Amino acid sequence: MTVWEPPIREYDFLFNEVFNAIESIEGLGFEDFDADYLAMLTEGWGMHAKEVWLPINELGDKVGLKFEDGNISMPQEFKDAYRKGIDEGWLATACKPEHGGMGVPTFFSSVTWSEFGTSACMALSVLPALSIGVYEVLTSNGRQDLVDYFAPSLASGELAGTMCLTEPHAGTDLGIITTRAEPEDDGSYRISGTKIFITYGEHDMTDNIVHLVLAKAPGGPEGTRGISLFLVPKYLPAEWESGGVEGISHDLVPEHNGVTCSGSEEKMGLHASPTCVMNFDDSVGWLVGPLHGGMPLMFQMMNRERLATGIMGLGLAEIAYQNALAWSRDRRQGRDLRGIRDPNKPADNILVHPDVRRMLLEAKVNNEGCRALAVWTGILIDQMNSDDPEVAEPAEALVALFTPIIKAHFTDLGCETCSTCMQVMGGAGYCSEFGVEQFYRDVRISKIWEGTNGIQALDLAGRKITQNMGKNLRHLMWPLTEFIEKNRDIPEMGEFNKPLHQGVRGLQQITLLMIAEGMANPHFLAAGATDYCRYFGNVLLGYMWAKMAKVCLERQGEPFYDAKLASARFFFKRIYPETISLAAKIQSGPKTLMDYPAEMF
Template identity: 45%
Template sequence: MSQYTPPIRDMQFVLHEMLNAESTFKAIPAFEEIDADTMNQIMEEGGKFCAEVLQPLNAVGDTEGCTLNKADHSLKTPTGFKEAYQQFVEAGWASLSCDPTYGGQGLPVTVNQAFYEMMNSANQAWTMYPGLTHGAYDCLHEHGSQEQKDLYLPKLTSGEWTGTMCLTEPHCGTDLGMLRSKAEPQADGSYKITGAKIFISSGEHDMAENIIHLVLARLPDAPVGTKGISLFLVPKFVPNADGSLGARNPIFCGAIEHKMGIHGNATCQMNLDGATGWLIGQPHRGLAAMFVMMNAARLGVGMQSLGLTEIAYQNAVVYAKDRIQSRSLTGPKATDKPADPIIVHPDVRKMLLTTRAYAEGGRALCMWTALELDKELSHPDEAVRKEASEMVALATPIVKAFITDNAWEATSHCMQVYGGHGYIAEWGMEQYVRDSRINMIYEGTNTIQSLDLLGRKVLGDGGAKLMKFGKMVRALCEAEANNPAMKEFIEPLADLGDKVSKLTMEIGGKAMQNPDEVGAAAVDYLRVVGHLFYGYFFAKAAKIALEKQSGGDKFYTAKLHTARFYFQKMLPETAMLIRKARAGSSSLMEMEADLF
């Protein structure tokens, strides 16, 4: 069975040494009292909950799954899930970064994200229940009426009630403009909503007394396409004015999906038969409101895969140090044993270091993005908020797609380290592979994220957001240009920055003549830009490690080794990707469909 040790030391490195989060918080009045000690204490206590309560339930959830009683539409989560959720709520974890107006603790998003990384390592399927709830909270907090906020936010903040988002329908996935669910206005200002939704994570369960569904549907006068979508709040139980539970609403789970992974989370087919709901925000503007939750979910999915990468790495390292098989190519290392531990073999080390680099790079990207999100939401300077918003928009598809792609590779590597034991369930590795593969698909496939990055976030504004990040890269390269110890990191980073600029201009020019050029290049392009982000963070990490390794702390020695491996063995992938992105669309699009 897998084990988990929260990576507190590396989290501290990223937050305090690389990002200097405390100084950012000092400039935000709401967070000016948040110091390094506070962050450390929260991470340490949260890590204990994850390692001691959630992680032991991960295999249980995978084995048992969820059970639906079709007679009364009730759903039982795996053994221990409900009790763990009660511990989570009673300890106040649900309210970490929520608004104090509604009972929250008012802590930064960054602190909450650190906790969520650990929860996802320990038990991704369980973590989706509170994770989606937090997304529903964010959406209502930004777009709900004051009456809706006063009634629902305190319960979502405390975790007494959970939340979902109901978007997808059987005939439409990403293309929500085709959705058919209908909302009929009622005399009392409510709506009767009818329709069928599928793939609804956490749509029904026994962990909380009420579930608040955010449902996309069309009003009778709605225009066609995405401009005709409205957003509605549809509770499982319609609450009374005092927050107590009222009548059962006719929104029921008709079936649960049997998935390749995340079995412990109930992925439901939800049927609405005249369910009572209330409009959130403006009519026909539902998709814009829902994007608050969708973008939060995309960042959350990146965190899920970061968590899986970390725990897969930890367990594969333990196995590689213990498992003996063959002798080192340079001669026996464990002379008292019949064979050497497999960690002596170069290819095993390559797989482990690849996974380690993906975990450390992903952690830096996620924490940086969360810190930018805190600035966007809470900084007193409007110019700072605007620039942070642009950085979050640029980073969101990369967090979702690059980290989940990398986790699929990383967990596969870690399963490979185990050899034949890797695909045996009792070791736990094959579950991480199955779980990680799902993350590349939901909340917008990684191709959708790539199109979003290249088409909207980069070409859509003439490359302005990308150029702002590019300035950060250039500033680091210029500052370290005369530091010979940094040459091996700075030169390839600066070179990649130049190549990204040229590639962007080339694709943009070709796309003006043929829009298919964007679709043909997008996936490769996102990986190139993802490496630009990781290269930037690894160069910063190397700079710190070089300055501090003489103190004898092996953490910095390991950090420098990982950065060196990344630049020598992983960043060169960009040469191939750039060549593929430049190859254009002709070989894809000129073949007639009937020839496939």
């Protein structure tokens, strides 16, 4: 039996005390959105996730889905929970009111929503997350008739969406995909090819599914520049005959569009999330965005999904922590080394042991730091839509910079935290009865999909740092150094501000080294990328902890704020020093990797 309480007080603290979230989205079209509405949404969604989604999570893992004759049937409990989400409007928070959505800011829809959804039931939460990704790409780049026809049902959840990139021979290297798109006279295309690992590629949770498919149309250049993006429904609107869907009713019986599923993978976790082999056989599809210009659009979707994936790491780390904590309060083993705490019992509870405290605090403090960075990034995504370039430009630069770090660092930490929490619980942690074993299996995919963490690190070190003549980094250094300067002479801030300052200086030096050495030898940059990404992640979490500490210093005396200060101290003393060893590894360069004789592996 697992326990989980949505961390509502944590979000209240971040939204209202650390980031002034409501003020920071003023003038961005969220006029009716105030602190009360935000609190109501956070509480409402938290309760829905706890009462409707959490109870089906273990069942999904144990029962899973059924694949038979090309069809996938989901557990009835999943269908009921999904339906409840539709009926209560919880799947449409991110979508525009004109399509029936709530139109709430991203810092709620992509951060709080994702965390609670994943903690409660990751296997279910990826379905609406993908549909919303398709909705966003379609509504910002699709033809109006396609938007009018598909967007409202994608928004409500009545229609599900997928993202079809991967092929048997093309995973990370999408430039070599072979799925083809042949143009028709009526403006549509015929799509043919096989995609693998497609999440929710087939299922019976909705009547129809639309796939966003990467394919190559004739006349395009080689590699990723020749890739276009197509919208391909499983069932075509019945009266479709003219290349478009304008004016076609949703009520008519639709026709099959040659989209079939030939298998669903057996896998380590996420047993109730189908992972499908999808075949497109002369299937009708419509171009989304420019011909041969599909990759930037897919990246638009993937960037959102990468943020969502990072938050999956956090969501599972949070529920794992809550369960390990509950266990450690009850479990009695050994005595406090400095004297018996509970003489009436045969043993003290395991929370008295420094090593157990170390594990729990690593989990808790990393989770809270990640959550703060996620909220800040959510606000920045909203600010990217500002008409004021002084707001939009830095926001865009920071989101570009943070996306690979959030994807990679949060999911690395998510996997480590689930493992650590299993360790806290001893043998019980390894047994399925207590839940953490499932979280450990479920979270593992987050390091792999949406671009492996190794690829995220390369994106950060090889692209995001030098992009726009180094502007992304400058937009970070400005608020960071301003914060450090402002707090330099505040004695109580010294224990947080000084290490932050050292870490930022180290980050600047290491960045220069990576760029300088990387220009002469790309292996230098690639060999250090993962450690650099982790170093960067630690500095950003350090900034978050220093910012939170600043707020809490003014409110000392209340347990919530005192605990936050203790957490900030733990972070700077026991997590942040990892940057020293990371720097040493980066400086050692690629020699020990690349000079190693290939035949001796």
